[in-house]
Amino acid sequence: MSKNATNxxxxxxxxxxxMVAAALALVEADGVGALTMRRLAAELDVTTNTIYWHVGSRDELILEIIRSHSRQIAELPIEGTTAQERVFSAARHIWESSMASRSVTSLAHQTGTAAEHLHPLEVVLAQELEAAGLRGEELARAQRSIQVTVGGFLLNALRSDASREGDARGAAWTDEDNGLTPETVDALAQSPDYDALLADTLRAIIATHVG
Amino acid sequence: MSKNATNxxxxxxxxxxxMVAAALALVEADGVGALTMRRLAAELDVTTNTIYWHVGSRDELILEIIRSHSRQIAELPIEGTTAQERVFSAARHIWESSMASRSVTSLAHQTGTAAEHLHPLEVVLAQELEAAGLRGEELARAQRSIQVTVGGFLLNALRSDASREGDARGAAWTDEDNGLTPETVDALAQSPDYDALLADTLRAIIATHVG
DNA sequence: GTAACACTAGAACAGTGTGCAAGTAGAACG
DNA sequence: CGTTCTACTTGCACACTGTTCTAGTGTTAC
Known part of the structure; x- marks a missing residue:
């Protein structure tokens, strides 16, 4: 008798x-914290074992999510005429794409797969640097400097829209007697404009490499 | 009868x-992953309840760890005579201190308390920027640009010594037909020298702010 | 001596990722 | 048609996480 009592x-x-698609959708909809095996299983109307059978482990699942999303990243057109402008544009695409899909970017950062995630855009950056005349070691230095810097800005920007609790961020500057000008303390206590700040920082870095 | 059957x-x-001291020691000895309430309790020969009674929660405990370690950070002497050199020196102190105690830095990064952790060194940086003639908004831009950049380098450097598995890092560049010079691909496939790279990047940023 | 307080332990709960063994629908083969 | 074999799915359990509730006891204050 097979009454399918156990399903x-x-x-x-x-x-x-x-599964990967559902997981990606889950992360984009409800954030990184929502990506648990049981939650995903429920979303797919399935048991966690089924996910494990198809995917293997949570780490593999995440890797696939990142890879999948990496392929979906649209390669925006590079703007500008001068070499500096075009490199700048390529660098900012990395930032903009990452910020556009914050949740996936957070996931990539937390799991150390950020390089894999943004690789297609990083290739475009490298191509633009070659077009600017850089090669080999020299190019690698410029490339890394830009990548790491953008990564730092992402880290801070994503954290700051996660914690909007009374701006504890700048409070440390005002509640203390460091020997700083009140004018300076005021400026440091306010929440920064990462977008504009990154633009300035990138221009400074790029100027030293592509001249 | 009080035979103390339950202790x-x-x-x-x-x-x-x-408890905070033991937790800090635990993190420094065995890494962030070792900091579980039960593990710490065992280390103190106590139950988790005792920790909760004294500390409150894991988040509070971590905050205290960071604060405690923040106070222990030695303020190295600023080197250099020109303004640029001294700002550079202050910026590098943030990097060096963080790298010297990787585990705590990782903990701070993962919990979003990095700002709290490095605050004393950041104050020194701000002071040096004021000494260089910067004030208010202008100083804040320089300060943030440096801080965020150093944060980005820490993120990558700490990750790269965590995952030393066959250098999957650069493999993405060689296993693919991007339109790049072999010379460039080779350079990008090798593991970067973050220390030297940060030095260059910092100089570029500082040069644009303090002239 | 007794009552209040400060602290500690035991046990449990809900949640996490993961592995093992059993079960069954459908395809392949006879 | 019946049998076997493979592909998949489930239920259950394990070890681990942070956290909480309840009860117990040494120490202190009255």
């Missing part, structure tokens, strides 16, 4: 890609 | 500071 034999009709 | 009444002779 073990049913076909869910889902494959690896479906 | 509930014994005095452990520990206070809040002892």
């Amino acid at each position: 073990t034999g049913r076909r869910a009709g889902l494959d690896r890609n479906d | 509930t009444g014994r005095r452990a002779g520990l206070d809040r500071n002892d």
